[in-house]
Structure formats: C-alpha cells, structure tokens
Amino acid sequence: MSRLAARPASPADYDHFARLFVELDTGNPILPRDRWESALARDTLFFEERGEVVAYAYVQPLRGVGYVRHVVVAPSHRGRGVGGDVMRAVAAHLRGRGCTRWCLNVKPDNTAAVRLYRSIGMEHAYLLTTFELPWSALERLPRPSRPVVARPAQPSDDAAIEAAFALVSGQVADARDRGGLVLLCLVDPATPDAAPLGYASFDPFLPGAFPFRVAAPELAAPLLDAICPHAPRPPEAVLVTVEDDDALVAVLRDTGATVQLVGAHFRGEIPAAG
The missing domain is CATH 3.40.630.30 (Gcn5-related N-acetyltransferase (GNAT))
Known part of the structure; x- marks a missing residue:
C-alpha cells in the first residue's frame, strides 16, 4: 500500500500549490488565488505523508483521455518513489472518471520523470x-x-x-x-x-x-x-x-x-x- 495519502484540493491548499508550482521551472508566473480556485483546484490532487503535503498533480479528465498537466514532488521527497505513487493514484483517479488513455508534457532532460513515464507504458509522441x-x-x-x-x-x-x-x-x-x-x-x-x-x-x-x-x-x-x-x-x-x-x-x-x-x-x- 502506498505510504502517501491522496486527497482532493481545497481552497486552503493554495499556499501548497504556490510553493510546489515553482518546482516545475517553466518560467510562468504563479496563478493568483482566485484563478487557481476557479480553474485548477477542482482537478488537483494533493499528496500527504504523515500530514505533510509532499506532492500534487493537476489532471484534466477529458473525453476518455486524462491530460496530466502538473506532477510536482517536493525536492525533499525526490528519489524515494513518490512520483510513482503519485502516478498510480492519478491512474486510479482517471479510471474512475472514465478515462482509458492519458498524456502529459515533460522536459526531455528530466531523465527520472521520462524513465517513470516510460515504465508505466507511455511513449514519446512529439516535441513542443x-x-x-x-x-x-x-x-x-x-x-x-x-x-x-x-x-x-x-x-x-x-x-x-x-x-x-x-x-x-x-x-x-x-x-x-x-x-x-x-x-x-x-x-x-x-x-x-x-x-x-x-x-x-x-x-x-x-x-x-x-x-x-x-x-x-x-x-x-x-x-x-x-x-x-x-x-x-x-x-x-x-x-x-x-x-x-x-x-x-x-x-x-x-x-x-x-x-x-x-x-x-x-x-x-x-x-x-x-
């Protein structure tokens, strides 16, 4: 059983989102609280370990396909299999929403993430x-x-x-x-x-x-x-x-x-x- 506890986002989680979002290192600004609450929170899962938020995933369930937009693990918890736990929870979440396929974008030089995504059956489709x-x-x-x-x-x-x-x-x-x-x-x-x-x-x-x-x-x-x-x-x-x-x-x-x-x-x- 995963050591992580997954739960849906609540408005009180905005500070966790803001703290972890910067780890994506996209160069994009952090969404303001009201925009996050209205546009992202409903499709965001947070992951806790012993009461500490250590990861989040923002996932869009579309018509049969789940678009995994953000997967972020806190730096303090990387290299410990947390990413795999997150993706298994995301897979269960998407299956529950009627999705049979999923997709995501990742930096090509993020070798750990690329290795993880390949290990769960994803294949590279194109560059953006x-x-x-x-x-x-x-x-x-x-x-x-x-x-x-x-x-x-x-x-x-x-x-x-x-x-x-x-x-x-x-x-x-x-x-x-x-x-x-x-x-x-x-x-x-x-x-x-x-x-x-x-x-x-x-x-x-x-x-x-x-x-x-x-x-x-x-x-x-x-x-x-x-x-x-x-x-x-x-x-x-x-x-x-x-x-x-x-x-x-x-x-x-x-x-x-x-x-x-x-x-x-x-x-x-x-x-x-x-």
Whole structure:
C-alpha cells in the first residue's frame, strides 16, 4: 500500500500549490488565488505523508483521455518513489472518471520523470517548443496570400477544431469552461464551413497561447494579430507554444523569437488496476 495519502484540493491548499508550482521551472508566473480556485483546484490532487503535503498533480479528465498537466514532488521527497505513487493514484483517479488513455508534457532532460513515464507504458509522441515572441516581430512573419478571419471559437466549432489539429476530444470545451481564456478560431471567409485554419487558446495572465495550431506557418501571423488586442499592457512579448510543427518552429526562430522551454509529449494507455 502506498505510504502517501491522496486527497482532493481545497481552497486552503493554495499556499501548497504556490510553493510546489515553482518546482516545475517553466518560467510562468504563479496563478493568483482566485484563478487557481476557479480553474485548477477542482482537478488537483494533493499528496500527504504523515500530514505533510509532499506532492500534487493537476489532471484534466477529458473525453476518455486524462491530460496530466502538473506532477510536482517536493525536492525533499525526490528519489524515494513518490512520483510513482503519485502516478498510480492519478491512474486510479482517471479510471474512475472514465478515462482509458492519458498524456502529459515533460522536459526531455528530466531523465527520472521520462524513465517513470516510460515504465508505466507511455511513449514519446512529439516535441513542443514555447517561444517568447516580441509583438514587434509580427511584421516579420510571412503572411497568407488569401484572406482569413479570426473569430471567437464557439461550442459548435469544437469538434472541427479538435479534428483539424488532433486535439484531445473535449479539450476546447474544457478550456472554455475554466474561464479566463480567449479562444480564437481562424477560418477562410470564402468557405466558412471548411475545416478551421487555426486555433489558439490565449491566457492573458501569462500572456501566452497554448494550444496554438495553424494549418500552415503563414497563418500564424493573422492568428497572432487577433490575439494582440486581448494581451495586457505593457508586456512587449507573447508566449507561443508550438506542438509537433517543425515548419512553424523554423519560422518563429527566423523572426527572432527566443526559446523559453522545450518539452516532450508522452501518451499511452492507462494501466489496469493492480
């Protein structure tokens, strides 16, 4: 039996979250208390050992797939098998929510975590890169030759967006339900019923876009144009996370964007209990 006790988050756990979140070392700011309570707490598990909070996991149960967003073990408890205990508890939690598969992002050089995820059946699927892109660089991005329009993504768009960009089913609706995000869909006005040309979930707090997906690199510029009015001032740059798109990575590098973070996306079937 695991030596850890797992429990759902409560509003009183915000300080534990803030203390442990920085261990992810993503460069992102800590969410304020109200945003954490409204958007993350409901899907966060805390883990205690003899009454001490030593780890947490933030997990999104989507339609059959659990997206494991954060797994953090306190530095004082690393190297003791706590991560494995956390993932077994997360697996049980997700099975209870009807999920049969799971996925997550991890830094490729986090060898202990990569080894753990492989040991529970996950496989590397693709790389993702988070860029810090100066807003001034938009003028250097290539532009599409045809007119395109960015508009708010509506619930009726969700299935088409997820199909066009290989997102997890339910991911767009989940982002909308959590609040605080700007969801934009890029379309060809001449064929409004065709597959979407781009999608972004923009968080003004960071400010950053993830997912940020486009059908071709030259479509990034109009999608970023649409994001810009929603960005806070005075930040002079935006974070853009590019997943499994070498062409767009190359374009953003050429504009002078700097790499903030490189991650590896892992996924697989959730192991059976026992």
